[in-house]
Amino acid sequence: MAFTRATGKHRRPSRVHRTTARAAGVAALATTGVVGTLAAPALAAEPRAEQSGLTPVITIGDSIADEIDAQATAQEQAALHAAAREAAQEAARERAAEAAREAREAKERAAREAERKRLNTFVPPITASHVSTAYQAGSSLWSSGSHTGIDFHASSGTSVHAVGVGTVVEAGWGGAYGNQVVIKMHDGTYTQYGHLSSIGVSVGQAVTPGQQIGLSGATGNVTGPHLHFEARTSPEYGSDLDPVAYLRSHGVNV
Numbered sequence: 125m126a127f128t129r130a131t132g133k134h135r136r137p138s139r140v141h142r143t144t145a146r147a148a149g150v151a152a153l154a155t156t157g158v159v160g161t162l163a164a165p166a167l168a169a170e171p172r173a174e175q176s177g178l179t180p181v182i183t184i185g186d187s188i189a190d191e192i193d194a195q196a197t198a199q200e201q202a203a204l205h206a207a208a209r210e211a212a213q214e215a216a217r218e219r220a221a222e223a224a225r226e227a228r229e230a231k232e233r234a235a236r237e238a239e240r241k242r243l244n245t246f247v248p249p250i251t252a253s254h255v256s257t258a259y260q261a262g263s264s265l266w267s268s269g270s271h272t273g274i275d276f277h278a279s280s281g282t283s284v285h286a287v288g289v290g291t292v293v294e295a296g297w298g299g300a301y302g303n304q305v306v307i308k309m310h311d312g313t314y315t316q317y318g319h320l321s322s323i324g325v326s327v328g329q330a331v332t333p334g335q336q337i338g339l340s341g342a343t344g345n346v347t348g349p350h351l352h353f354e355a356r357t358s359p360e361y362g363s364d365l366d367p368v369a370y371l372r373s374h375g376v377n378v
């Protein structure tokens with residue numbers, strides 16, 4: 125019986141070709157998860173998967189996945205660190221703002237306290253002077269027979285100051301007192317400044333300790349320039365207090 129030799133068209137695929145095709149099929153099944161469910165005998169006669177190039181492909185895929193996971197973790201950690209830094213910076217800003225607020229409030233309290241202290245402080249009516257005529261000194265020079273105030277030594281033109289906080293209730297000619305200023309003090313008492321050469325305040329004006337209210341002189345009933353100072357319970361003549369005791373009670377050394 126004669127046989128006809130098979131042509132290339134009907135030649136059976138070579139073992140190498142079949143093995144390559146099988147490996148490609150395994151790779152395809154691996155991507156769908158089917159390869160794990162197939163029976164092992166069907167592939168027993170074929171080359172090991174790692175010989176076909178499948179394992180390197182899977183290994184490379186795992187490496188890429190691990191790298192992606194690592195990058196994601198790093199990004200997450202970076203985001204957490206950035207959030208922590210922002211929270212720390214915000215807390216620092218809040219602490220700085222609170223410290224600035226406290227410092228501002230402390231400064232304002234100190235300023236108010238200093239102003240309160242200044243307004244409650246009394247000063248001499250003439251700086252660096254002394255009493256030249258005492259309170260209630262007797263003489264025919266005074267109509268009452270005694271001195272109703274004290275005289276401070278001062279040449280004409282010396283600055284005369286309000287001894288404390290108050291409001292001017294008289295500013296002008298005062299008869300025997302010449303040019304005078306009378307101030308109602310914040311504690312309800314009154315102070316009087318007489319024989320001024322000039323007056324620098326007006327009725328209704330508020331004054332503070334040490335504020336200039338006029339200049340000393342020799343107007344009115346005098347024998348020479350000086351400042352006549354009185355402390356009173358009212359703005360009227362005859363309601364006088366001991367001016368030295370009055371000033372000393374307010375911390376003024378005379």
